[in-house]
Amino acid sequence: MTRSPSLHPVLADVTRRLTERSAATRTAYLARVREAALRGPARGRLACANLAHGFAASEGPEKVELARGQKPNLAIVTSYNDMLSAHQPYGDYPPVLKDAVIRAGGLAQVAGGVPAMCDGVTQGRDGMQLSLYSRDVIAMSTAIALSHDMFDATLLLGVCDKIVPGLLIGALSFGHLPAVWVPAGPMASGLPNKEKARVRQLFAEGKVGREELLEAESASYHSKGTCTFYGTANSNQLLMEVMGLHLPGSSFVNPDNPLRDALTREAAAVAVRRTQQYDAGPALGEMVDEKVILNACVALLASGGSTNHTLHLVAIARAAGILLTWDDLADLSAVVPLLARVYPNGAADINHFHAAGGIGFLVRTLLDAGLLHEDVETIVGHGLRRYTEEPVLLDGPDGGVTWRPGPAESLDLEVLRPATDPFSADGGVKVVRGPIGTGVVKTSAVAVEHRLVSAPARVFDDQHDFLQAFSDGQLDGIDLVAVIRYQGPAANGMPELHKLTPALGVLQDRGQKVAIVTDGRMSGASGKVPAAIHVTPEAALGGPLAKVRDGDLITLDADAGTLMIEADLAHREPTGAAPSGATWAGTGRELFAAFRATVGPADEGASIFPVPAAAATLEASLVRS
Structure with a gap:
């Protein structure tokens, strides 16, 4: 038996602080989850008319078994659409999953669908202003799908950007149910x-x-499958696996690989075995605890993953009553080494990362360094060491899948390294602070010589104004810090500003010192230009960015974690404004006015949902009033 290494003291300290900080809210969440679990499968308490509606469309033996209420019934919640490459494979999944569930002794119904939009399609367009909000819409859609109380476990089908965090937040509101995520895999390299x-x-x-x-x-x-760069979509997949919510080694198997189908069928069988009827372990709400959340943070940092998860992980944690902060991420980033170089942090794509040893090797080396909690619950049992294994197809007419030890060494040190020989000693994400506010910088793709920029500000209230200034030659031959403000969650939904990356890259390649500071997002594909993003408090809510003017000297030092300005902002009046009224309408944006009015700040997850204890307090105050 492998002896577990000692936990790194910083990880141990962050875990202790997080657990203490979250004691009240986590207790409130778990009380709700355990109360629901004690009541047992909800289908057994439905009145006859309710139940009849729930299986009216079923046929033959399935209808009979649903009426009897003995076998576990699994909800399939899917993000399928056939326009987007990552979600197109899910069109074939429901019958495959249903067959595998029946073979495992259960039943399954497609409980509902959730929207899946693509930031690649909406990049630079008005539709992008709905992107971050879609996460919470997906969470609510997941809750609606599960609200029929017909189910004993959940199979969740999602891959990209806001879809996976939304599914997880929604599933955590039904945390008394077991849940298994079913990935679809990345497209082949192009x-x-x-x-x-x-x-x-x-x-x-x-x-x-x-x-x-x-x-x-x-x-x-x-082709079909996830985009192959290491943006938010593939960061989602890596994090779900390290959190123990995917099958080991299942995240980056391509859609047309026969192993993909075998893993999909096995995920269905695992979900059946995790129901109360089979008593195979804790449900989702118990599983996703402080240790699991911090394992996700470490994996994000070690792999140089998407900065969008500085929002999503905070929001996910809060949905489970866990008060994760950017300070926790900053403390971990100081000791978690960068172990992967996947585009935009290197030349390799996600298929190369998988071939080099992938998540299995990453988990192995982080466990051996004491940088992951091994004693956690996963969908395949207790202990994260199982996630150092890799799946292989079984021979025989029925196929199937088994697991063998994954590689003990990286097969390509240009792509993936051990913790004892990292690309850099600290993680790929830094928190920066100063008079302008607090933000995050993805340093893993930024060369060391570009991480310190001190230059006059050029202020824009719209990304298109910046692009026009670039096109007109107004930014040629000068050093600058582009301040793109009124892009926060309460201003216009916090759109990704990745459309700015090529222009900024051109200026940097010409020898100019350039950086960007924004209360918006840059995306999981943020590249070689230093970018202080998610700056909070945001300009639309009176943050200091609203007082910055052209010519103010701004210094962004990603390594030191500082964001400074040589100006007295205290005595200035704000300039500019967030879009409002008719200027924030069209492409469905007017339907989300309530989100703009209620969304929280970036460092609290940019969510419209309160944490469990806060929700209970709010509800009680409304009853009293």
Whole structure:
């Protein structure tokens, strides 16, 4: 038996602080979960008319078994649509899952669907202003799907950006149910991401036309499956696996690989075994505890993952009554080494990472360094060491899958390294603070010589104004810190500003010192230009960014964790304004006015949902009034 190494003292200290900080809210959440679990499967308490509605469309033996109420019934909640490559494979999943559930002794129904939008499609468009809000819509959609109380466990089908965090937040509101996530895998490698980025910069400079740009983009994003760069979608998959909510080694198996189908069937069988009828372990709400949340934080930092998860992990944690903060991430980042180089942090794509040893090796080396909690619950049992294994197909007519030890060494040290020989000694995400506010910087893709920028501010209240200034040559030959403000969650939904990346990259490549400071997002594909993003408090709520003016000297030091300005902001009046009224309408934006009015700050997850104890307090105050 492998002896567990000692836990790193910083991880131990952060865990202690987080647990103490979250005592009241976590207790309130678990009390709610345990009360629901004690009542047993809800289907057994439905009145006859309710139950009849719940299986009216079923046929034959399925209808009979649903009426008897003996076998576990699983909810399938899917993000399927056939426009988006990552979600298109899910169209074939329900019958496969239902068959596997029946073979395992259960039943399954498609309980509902959730929206899945693509930031790649909406990038730079008005629709992007609904992107972050869609996470909470997905959470509510998941809750609606499960609200029929027909179910004993949940199979959740989602991959990208806001979809996985939304599904998890929604499932945590039904935390008394077991839950298993079913990934669909990345597309095969196409045009290298570095070449795609090169063509984008050439297009930004006017050196190639739209035809050449579209050809490069189509060669990169070319088939079903997740995009192959290491953005939010693939960060989602890695985090769900390290949190023990995927099957080990299942995240990055391509859609057409026969192993993908076998893993999908096994996920269904595992979900059946985790129901109360089979008594195979704790449900979701008990599983996702402080240790699991911090394991996700460590994995994000060690892999150089998406900065969007500085929002999503905070929101997910709060849905489970856990008060994660950016300070926790900052403390961990100081000791968690960077172990992966996957585009935009390197030349490799996610398929190369998987082939080099992938999540199994990453988990192994972090466990051996004492940087992950091993004593956690997973969907395959107690202990994270199982996630150092890799799946293989079984021979025989029925197929199936088994697991073997994963690689003990990286097969490509240019892509994946052990904790004893990292790419850098600290993680890929830094928290920066100063008179302008608090933000985060993804340092893993930024060269050391570009992490300190001190330059005059150029202030823009709209990303299109920046792009126009770039196109007009107004930014040529000068050092600058581009301040893009009124982009926070309460202003316009906190859209990704990734459309700015090629132009900023052009300026940097010309030898100019450039950085960006914004209360918006830059995306999981944030690249080589230093970017202080998610700055809070945001300009629309009176944050200091609203008082910054052209020419103010701003110093962004990502390594030191500082964001300074040489100006007395205290005696200035704000300038500019967030969009309002008719300027924030169209493309469905007017339907989300209530979200703008209630959304929380970035460092609290940019969510419209209160934490469990706060929700109870709010409800009690409303009853009293």
